[in-house]
Amino acid sequence: MVRALNFSAGPAALPLPVLEKAQKEFVNYQGTGMSIMEMSHRGKHYDAVHSGAKARFKKLMEVPDSHEILFLQGGASLQFSMVPINFLKENETAGYILTGSWSEKALKEAERIGRTKVIASSKEGLYRSIPSRSEWSDEKGLAYLHITSNNTIYGTQWHEFPDTDVPLVADMSSDIMSRPLDIGKFGLIYAGAQKNLGPSGVTVIIANKQWLSQSTNSLSKFLDYNTHASADSLYNTPPTFAIYMLGLVLEWAEEQGGTAGLERKNKEKSALLYDSIESSEGFYSGHALKESESHMNVTFTLPDQDLEKDFLAKASEHGFIGLNGHRSIGGCRASIYNAVPYEACEKLAEFMNSYRKNHPARSFTFQ
Amino acid sequence: MVRALNFSAGPAALPLPVLEKAQKEFVNYQGTGMSIMEMSHRGKHYDAVHSGAKARFKKLMEVPDSHEILFLQGGASLQFSMVPINFLKENETAGYILTGSWSEKALKEAERIGRTKVIASSKEGLYRSIPSRSEWSDEKGLAYLHITSNNTIYGTQWHEFPDTDVPLVADMSSDIMSRPLDIGKFGLIYAGAQKNLGPSGVTVIIANKQWLSQSTNSLSKFLDYNTHASADSLYNTPPTFAIYMLGLVLEWAEEQGGTAGLERKNKEKSALLYDSIESSEGFYSGHALKESESHMNVTFTLPDQDLEKDFLAKASEHGFIGLNGHRSIGGCRASIYNAVPYEACEKLAEFMNSYRKNHPARSFTFQ
Ligand SMILES: Cc1ncc(COP(=O)(O)O)c(C=O)c1O
Ligand SMILES: Cc1ncc(COP(=O)(O)O)c(C=O)c1O
Ligand SMILES: [Mg+2]
Ligand SMILES: [Mg+2]
Ligand SMILES: [Mg+2]
Ligand SMILES: [Mg+2]
Numbered sequence: 001m002v003r004a005l006n007f008s009a010g011p012a013a014l015p016l017p018v019l020e021k022a023q024k025e026f027v028n029y030q031g032t033g034m035s036i037m038e039m040s041h042r043g044k045h046y047d048a049v050h051s052g053a054k055a056r057f058k059k060l061m062e063v064p065d066s067h068e069i070l071f072l073q074g075g076a077s078l079q080f081s082m083v084p085i086n087f088l089k090e091n092e093t094a095g096y097i098l099t100g101s102w103s104e105k106a107l108k109e110a111e112r113i114g115r116t117k118v119i120a121s122s123k124e125g126l127y128r129s130i131p132s133r134s135e136w137s138d139e140k141g142l143a144y145l146h147i148t149s150n151n152t153i154y155g156t157q158w159h160e161f162p163d164t165d166v167p168l169v170a171d172m173s174s175d176i177m178s179r180p181l182d183i184g185k186f187g188l189i190y191a192g193a194q195k196n197l198g199p200s201g202v203t204v205i206i207a208n209k210q211w212l213s214q215s216t217n218s219l220s221k222f223l224d225y226n227t228h229a230s231a232d233s234l235y236n237t238p239p240t241f242a243i244y245m246l247g248l249v250l251e252w253a254e255e256q257g258g259t260a261g262l263e264r265k266n267k268e269k270s271a272l273l274y275d276s277i278e279s280s281e282g283f284y285s286g287h288a289l290k291e292s293e294s295h296m297n298v299t300f301t302l303p304d305q306d307l308e309k310d311f312l313a314k315a316s317e318h319g320f321i322g323l324n325g326h327r328s329i330g331g332c333r334a335s336i337y338n339a340v341p342y343e344a345c346e347k348l349a350e351f352m353n354s355y356r357k358n359h360p361a362r363s364f365t366f367q
Numbered sequence: 368m369v370r371a372l373n374f375s376a377g378p379a380a381l382p383l384p385v386l387e388k389a390q391k392e393f394v395n396y397q398g399t400g401m402s403i404m405e406m407s408h409r410g411k412h413y414d415a416v417h418s419g420a421k422a423r424f425k426k427l428m429e430v431p432d433s434h435e436i437l438f439l440q441g442g443a444s445l446q447f448s449m450v451p452i453n454f455l456k457e458n459e460t461a462g463y464i465l466t467g468s469w470s471e472k473a474l475k476e477a478e479r480i481g482r483t484k485v486i487a488s489s490k491e492g493l494y495r496s497i498p499s500r501s502e503w504s505d506e507k508g509l510a511y512l513h514i515t516s517n518n519t520i521y522g523t524q525w526h527e528f529p530d531t532d533v534p535l536v537a538d539m540s541s542d543i544m545s546r547p548l549d550i551g552k553f554g555l556i557y558a559g560a561q562k563n564l565g566p567s568g569v570t571v572i573i574a575n576k577q578w579l580s581q582s583t584n585s586l587s588k589f590l591d592y593n594t595h596a597s598a599d600s601l602y603n604t605p606p607t608f609a610i611y612m613l614g615l616v617l618e619w620a621e622e623q624g625g626t627a628g629l630e631r632k633n634k635e636k637s638a639l640l641y642d643s644i645e646s647s648e649g650f651y652s653g654h655a656l657k658e659s660e661s662h663m664n665v666t667f668t669l670p671d672q673d674l675e676k677d678f679l680a681k682a683s684e685h686g687f688i689g690l691n692g693h694r695s696i697g698g699c700r701a702s703i704y705n706a707v708p709y710e711a712c713e714k715l716a717e718f719m720n721s722y723r724k725n726h727p728a729r730s731f732t733f734q
Contacts (some may be wrong), residue, residue, distance in 0.1 A: 004400035008407045011607055019394045019402050026390040027383075033371035035386050037566040037612075040375045040689055073440040073568065074589065077603035081587035112586055194604055199404040201440065201568040201606030219479055219586075220448035222441065236444035237561050239568030239606060240378055245404075322407060 005344045008322030009152055009297065009335040010174065010195040018248040018339075037241040046240055050233070053247035060250055060258055063183050063206055070205040070225065071233040071243050076173040079190040079203060080106040083146065083169055084113035086215040086225050087188075092143040095119040095166070097136070099158075100127045100151035101328060102171060110146070119145060127154040129292040133162060142166040144187055150175035152195075153326040155299030155333065156292040161185055167211050175296045176204065177253060178338060179263035187211045195296070196338045198246035201239040253338065262338050263295075269336045269345040270295040276352040283356045287331065301331040308332065311355055318351055372711045375689030376519055376664065376702040377541065377562040385615040385706075404608040413607055417600070420614035427617055427625055430550050430573055437572040437592065438600040438610055443540040446557040446570060447473045450513065450536055451480035453582040453592050454555075459510040462486040462533070464503070466525075467494045467518035468695060469538060477513070486512060494521040496659040500529060509533040511554055517542035519562075520693040522666030522700065523659040528552055534578055542663045543571065544620060545705060546630035554578045562663070563704045565613035568606045620705065629705050630662075636703045636712040637662040643719040650723045654698065668698040675699065678722060685718055 006013040029036040032045065039046045054069050063069055072078070088094045088110060096107040098121035110116045119139050120131035139145050144167040150157045152174040161168070167187025176191035183189070188207040194200035207225060217224045227235050256262050274293060277284040277300050287299040302308040312332065315323050325331035336345055373380040396403040399412065406413045421436050430436055439445070455461045455477060463474040465488035477483045486506050487498035506512050511534040517524045519541040528535070534554025543558035550556070555574040561567035574592060584591045594602050623629050641660060644651040644667050654666040669675040679699065682690050692698035703712055 001395045002400050004405075006401055006405055008405065008410075010604065011404060011406060011408060013405050014402065016394075023390055023393040026393060027386045028368045033369050034373055034688070035381060038371075038373055038375065038378060038380050038386075041378060041567070042694075043375075043689075073442065073606075074445070075440065075603045077589050078441070081589050085587075109587060109589070112588075192604060199606075199608050200408070200604045201609055220452075220476060221479075222444050222448050222476070236442045237377065237559060237567045239440075239566075239609065241566050241608065242568055242606065321401070322410075327409075 004321050005319050005347060006321045007334045007336065007340065007344070007348065009326065009333060010192070010337075011200050012195050012322075012335055012337050013339045014198070014245075015249065015252045015339045018245070018252050021248055022245060036244050039240070041234060041237050041240055049240070049244045049247055050238070053243050053250060054233075056247060056250040056254070057204070060253055061177060061181065061183065061206070062259075066208055066210070067183055067186075068205075068207050068209050068212060068229045070207065070228050071238055071246075072203045072205060072228060073201065073239055075200070075203055076102075076171055076190060076192040077105070079171070079205070080109035081113070082223055082225070083144070083188065083190075084110040085219060085223055086217045087167070087169075087211075088114040088143050089216060090114065093117050093141070095139050095142040095145040097121070097131060097145065097147045098123055099130055099148050099156060100154045101326075102152065102173070103146070103148040106146055106148070106171060114143075117142070122156075126287075127151065127156065128287060129289040130156055130158050139164055139166055144169045146171070150178075150294055150296050152297050152335075153299075153329060153333075154287060155294045155297040156288045157294035157296065159291070167208070174335075174337075175294070177259060177262065178266050178296060180259045193242065193246055195335070198249045199242050201242040202246060204246075249339075256338070265342065266295045266336070266338065269340065269342055270298060272342075272345045272349040273298045273334055273336070273352070276349045280352070280356050283359070284352065296335065296337055298334045298336065299325060299331060300333075305330075307359065314355060315351060320348060320351065323348075371688050372686050372714060373688045374701045374703065374707065374711070374715065376693065376700060377559070377704075378567050379562050379689075379702055379704050380706045381565070381612075382616065382619045382706045385612070385619050388615055389612060403611050406607070408601060408604050408607055416607070416611045416614055417605070420610050420617060421600075423614060423617040423621070424571070427620055428544060428548065428550065428573070429626075433575055433577070434550055434553075435572075435574050435576050435579060435596045437574065437595045438605055438613075439570045439572060439595060440568065440606055442567070442570055443469070443538055443557060443559040444472070446538070446572070447476035448480070449590055449592070450511070450555065450557075451477040452586060452590055453584045454534070454536075454578075455481040455510050456583055457481065460484050460508070462506050462509040462512040464488070464498060464512065464514045465490055466497055466515050466523060467521045468693075469519065469540070470513070470515040473513055473515070473538060481510075484509070489523075493654075494518065494523065495654060496656040497523055497525050506531055506533055511536045513538070517545075517661055517663050519664050519702075520666075520696060520700075521654060522661045522664040523655045524661035524663065526658070534575070541702075541704075542661070544626060544629065545633050545663060547626045560609065560613055562702070563706075565616045566609050568609040569613060571613075616706075623705070632709060633662045633703070633705065636707065636709055637665060639709075639712045639716040640665045640701055640703070640719070643716045647719070647723050650726070651719065663702065663704055665701045665703065666692060666698060667700075672697075674726065681722060682718060687715060687718065690715075
């Protein structure tokens with residue numbers, strides 16, 4: 001089998017050894033005569049998978065004892081609602097920093113629940129950057145401050161997280177486990193698994209236990225984080241196979257040198273592509289400003305839309321998958337999550353360089 | 368490989384040919400060099416899987432054009448909240464018929480949202496039966512009437528669905544697709560997939576489109592059925608692999624003669640076990656009253672708890688999996704969903720018969 005050059009934004013590439021291991025034991029898990037997906041979520045085999053994934057995640061991500069780890073369903077999108085349902089009380093205000101489409105969606109859901117305030121936004125600058133601290137309005141007294149650590153669509157990323165006195169909530173869907181992290185800084189982190197952690201269908205939450213205990217929600221037992229925290233994410237039937245896959249991805253991540261090893265590799269990968277863009281004399285132009293460039297999603301455009309279309313078509317002919325930008329903004333985007341190999345990025349950089357060399361005239365006449 | 372004799376209540380046995388097919392194409396889906404779980408939910412391969420599963424489900428379940436099919440996350444438990452959030456308006460009352468623990472949980476979530484009324488209950492009779500129509504209080508003017516079509520824990524099942532003027536809502540988690548069904552009778556049906564449809568992680572909803580359009584929910588875009596209906600269950604990233612597996616299970620179900628063929632087989636399977644119980648001269652005693660017996664979950668007890676423990680231990684030694692009753696009520700339970708083979712039920716019936724023959728004395732001395 002020739003592996004595809006998969007740059008999809010999510011669901012995205014998974015590590016090949018993980019897929020091969022899961023394939024091998026897919027029908028007959030550990031000689032039981034059953035698939036792991038046929039087993040009770042309250043039996044001993046699945047229990048080992050469930051608690052194993054949690055323990056691995058805790059160790060790898062250095063989650064302190066002050067924080068709880070939850071495996072939920074509904075994707076990051078359900079978290080847009082669950083966060084304010086649990087933490088935005090009457091007469092309180094939640095702060096949002098807008099750095100892209102996903103932050104906007106998170107804000108919109110919070111607006112349905114209670115009072116909100118935009119603390120900073122880079123929208124006027126076409127979401128090319130992360131607003132610097134000096135541009136924020138005052139966040140004092142907020143119920144929480146919500147940020148999006150990596151902006152999947154625009155290709156920008158927070159490279160440093162702010163110190164703040166209010167609980168910091170981060171949507172880390174597209175860069176969780178891509179680098180070491182000081183979890184203690186956060187009230188709550190959430191991430192759909194389908195980019196860096198595993199298949200779609202499971203969402204990982206890391207939450208400060210003390211803050212959790214202060215949450216109020218009388219609306220729904222299921223939508224209460226405490227329900228899942230006190231049941232160890234087994235309140236109802238969890239997405240067992242997705243959590244099993246997550247566990248295998250975590251095992252693989254350990255072998256890559258953990259978050260420090262993954263960060264090193266991710267920086268090398270993104271450097272290959274940003275170098276191709278920067279050395280292209282304006283043929284490729286990156287969307288993100290230098291200091292806000294994402295190591296997960298590299299976004300760029302070509303001199304005109306016809307050329308962009310041709311570039312994407314030729315890339316597709318050469319076997320590159322998923323390079324089109326998000327349907328909401330167009331352009332090109334290479335998503336290079338943890339499991340995307342260095343070699344695939346090398347091939348893409350080479351392809352970008354050679355494509356540019358074959359189109360030197362057009363790039364200047366078409367302006 | 369020797370297949371396990373898997374009588375788990377859910378997650379439960381899947382058809383072996385389905386598992387084998389999924390294993391074969393797990394790493395390299397249709398020669399693409401990618402797993403189906405690595406593919407964008409907006410790309411052509413997954414699109415065929417998604418729309419294929421929906422079309423197959425529509426055909427197999429004879430879902431009329433008046434009804435929408437949704438693939439959501441969160442399990443049946445999230446539906447306990449979503450139903451009243453969408454359909455229980457202020458000044459309205461929702462009716463619930465209590466036939467077991469799951470109906471009680473559904474009711475409790477509705478109580479958080481609005482006014483409720485218990486229209487009938489078999490709780491006093493230890494949930495051994497489905498209340499007959501003559502025992503109901505008046506359901507006129509209700510926002511909807513909620514029932515649980517099969518009571519997974521107690522082992523009872525509705526064998527006929529009532530005609531009523533109010534929208535009928537049914538939790539069919541543990542008997543969906545086990546028999547032909549007149550969908551037109553229902554306002555909304557929901558079912559976690561992990562018993563009859565596939566792996567855990569996807570919940571199937573069938574809803575009357577006109578009723579959907581009357582739903583009101585300003586709380587959360589994600590929790591609004593209409594959000595998912597208008598996006599064809601692609602509003603956010605769906606659990607792609609679970610839906611892929613669901614599609615394969617539907618393909619297999621077609622080969623079993625559809626819902627009529629499955630019903631025939633399920634009745635034969637349950638008859639084997641109920642016969643063992645009935646012919647046991649009181650050694651095994653079934654929990655459900657005859658007319659309410661479930662064809663999906665066969666529940667029974669032994670003369671005393673020591674014997675029950677011994678029975679379960681011996682059964683386990685003989686390779687039978689998942690025969691213990693739900694932790695909330697104890698006893699024994701054989702879950703015999705669509706994918707549990709006739710031969711496995713035969714073996715269990717034989718085991719029950721021979722176990723009884725080896726314990727004739729104890730069964731009467733221990734009373
Ligand atoms: C940063 C971010 N947040 C949220 C989402 C939505 O995630 P989900 O589809 O799991 O709801 C995405 C999906 O791409 C994302 O990139
Ligand atoms: C009838 C019924 N309803 C609801 C549930 C809960 O389903 P889930 O775990 O998908 O939330 C179950 C689980 O066994 C069930 O049998
Ligand atoms: Mg974005
Ligand atoms: Mg995206
Ligand atoms: Mg029950
Ligand atoms: Mg159950």
